Amino acid sequence: MKRTPRIAILGAGPAGSALAALLAGRGIQSVVFDDEKRPALLVGESLIPAIVAILRRMGIEDRVAAIAQFKPGASFFHHRGTQMHFNFRSVEGRLPPYAYNVPRPEFDDVLKDYAKELGVTFVKHRAGLVAKPGGSPELELDAAALKAGGWHDGDRPALVVDASGRARTSARLLGIKAEAGPRRDTAHFAHFTGIEHPFDQGQIVITFHEWGWSWRIPLPERMSFGIVMNPKSLPHFGANGEERLEKVLATDGILAPLAKNRRRVTDVYTYTNYQLLSDRAHGPGWVSTGDAFGFVDPMLSPGVFLALDAAESLAEMFARHGESLLDQPERLAKELARHEKRQRAWHEAWHELVAYFYDGRIVAFYERGTQLKADYPGWFSNMMEAISSRTLAMMATGAATRAAWNRGYLRGCSKWLLKPERAKELALP
Numbered sequence: 001m002k003r004t005p006r007i008a009i010l011g012a013g014p015a016g017s018a019l020a021a022l023l024a025g026r027g028i029q030s031v032v033f034d035d036e037k038r039p040a041l042l043v044g045e046s047l048i049p050a051i052v053a054i055l056r057r058m059g060i061e062d063r064v065a066a067i068a069q070f071k072p073g074a075s076f077f078h079h080r081g082t083q084m085h086f087n088f089r090s091v092e093g094r095l096p097p098y099a100y101n102v103p104r105p106e107f108d109d110v111l112k113d114y115a116k117e118l119g120v121t122f123v124k125h126r127a128g129l130v131a132k133p134g135g136s137p138e139l140e141l142d143a144a145a146l147k148a149g150g151w152h153d154g155d156r157p158a159l160v161v162d163a164s165g166r167a168r169t170s171a172r173l174l175g176i177k178a179e180a181g182p183r184r185d186t187a188h189f190a191h192f193t194g195i196e197h198p199f200d201q202g203q204i205v206i207t208f209h210e211w212g213w214s215w216r217i218p219l220p221e222r223m224s225f226g227i228v229m230n231p232k233s234l235p236h237f238g239a240n241g242e243e244r245l246e247k248v249l250a251t252d253g254i255l256a257p258l259a260k261n262r263r264r265v266t267d268v269y270t271y272t273n274y275q276l277l278s279d280r281a282h283g284p285g286w287v288s289t290g291d292a293f294g295f296v297d298p299m300l301s302p303g304v305f306l307a308l309d310a311a312e313s314l315a316e317m318f319a320r321h322g323e324s325l326l327d328q329p330e331r332l333a334k335e336l337a338r339h340e341k342r343q344r345a346w347h348e349a350w351h352e353l354v355a356y357f358y359d360g361r362i363v364a365f366y367e368r369g370t371q372l373k374a375d376y377p378g379w380f381s382n383m384m385e386a387i388s389s390r391t392l393a394m395m396a397t398g399a400a401t402r403a404a405w406n407r408g409y410l411r412g413c414s415k416w417l418l419k420p421e422r423a424k425e426l427a428l429p
């Protein structure tokens with residue numbers, strides 16, 4: 001008789017489906033719940049090279065490539081004139097020297113279909129949880145979810161993985177606090193045709209504006225365009241997402257000349273509330289992963305990587321100890337604590353890196369480097385430029401975001417090289 005899986009996963013986003021597939025690849029089956037009510041568009045379209053490495057390890061890069069736009073790098077424009085262009089070739093040897101831009105629903109389907117091929121059961125159901133404060137387990141599936149997932153006669157999964165994204169089902173239910181980042185921006189985005197893109201094909205472009213920042217993510221046959229606006233500026237650009245996107249594209253000094261022939265081909269979607277990290281990611285019988293644990297500001301696109309990295313980390317845990325880990329609560333708790341520590345370290349490192357882009361230090365650093373090179377041409381300034389570019393590339397691609405040397409280098413440079421008043425002028429409002 002087929003045994004009911006011992007792991008239940010809430011959510012078939014990247015975190016949930018990748019985990020289910022990776023577990024199945026190690027002979028451990030799970031049941032994944034999702035109500036399949038996702039919107040037509042989802043954010044998370046720009047991927048970083050560290051994801052390509054994971055896709056290769058999973059053996060599905062070709063499937064993703066088939067639905068994706070090849071992405072050679074990223075460019076940053078500041079409304080005061082500075083431009084920074086990065087090509088992922090600079091991390092060759094450490095990571096694949098490119099990434100992809102993906103229509104997210106299709107990307108999620110690639111992961112889900114792969115998991116299905118490996119025998120994972122997907123159940124169309126929005127799973128409810130029941131809290132058992134202080135108990136072991138501390139939370140479990142409610143009766144409807146147990147039934148929908150095929151558990152009967154008091155049988156239940158030994159581990160519930162909360163991969164429910166921003167719903168943060170477990171944290172909300174258990175009243176787990178979260179540390180929120182300092183910003184309260186709103187993002188609106190949609191897909192367009194007819195926006196000119198005078199860059200390498202697939203290069204994403206981030207523009208710093210007086211009111212926040214915008215993204216241009218080339219996708220197959222269309223462009224994802226989004227704005228991330230601070231609360232003070234919102235009313236000046238209209239009453240809703242449609243009006244604000246339209247006004248920015250019609251009037252912005254950098255964007256308007258490129259967007260004369262724009263045509264919006266989708267509805268406009270809105271996101272608020274990002275930058276958040278839960279105080280706790282696991283307890284007896286459960287663990288949260290991906291956005292359900294926390295999310296980093298999306299300017300450098302780390303979200304899907306964090307979801308996939310967490311999936312790999314959890315799957316590795318079971319690869320090391322086998323499914324019997326589920327029968328050893330103390331050992332499982334220790335392993336989950338180690339997993340949480342790793343995820344927390346990733347979040348903190350990305351958060352620190354993103355802050356340089358918001359508070360003007362990265363653009364000021366770039367300007368200073370360019371100036372020093374002009375003032376003191378020669379091997380030393382060339383070497384400094386090479387080290388700085390590589391350090392930044394290693395961090396922003398996910399190759400070495402957490403590395404102490406890189407973080408120390410950036411901290412040191414911004415302390416000793418930068419003029420704080422210039423960084424202030426360049427900071428996002």
Ligand SMILES: Cc1cc2nc3c(=O)[nH]c(=O)nc-3n(C[C@H](O)[C@H](O)[C@H](O)COP(=O)(O)OP(=O)(O)OC[C@H]3O[C@@H](n4cnc5c(N)ncnc54)[C@H](O)[C@@H]3O)c2cc1C
Pocket residue numbers: 010011012013014015016033034035036037038043044045046047125126127128163164165166167169187271274289290291292295298301302303304305307
């Ligand atoms: C404005 C913005 C732009 C972004 N841009 C990027 C980017 O360019 N690149 C990038 O990498 N990341 C980006 N991100 C982040 C990225 O979208 C997320 O980090 C990523 O989607 C997280 O994946 P996940 O699987 O954890 O959650 P999700 O993708 O949200 O998946 C969660 C799934 O769980 C389901 N679910 C919820 N509750 C239940 C339940 N009770 N039972 C069953 N299923 C449930 C949901 O329906 C959903 O399908 C962006 C985020 C924002 C806000």
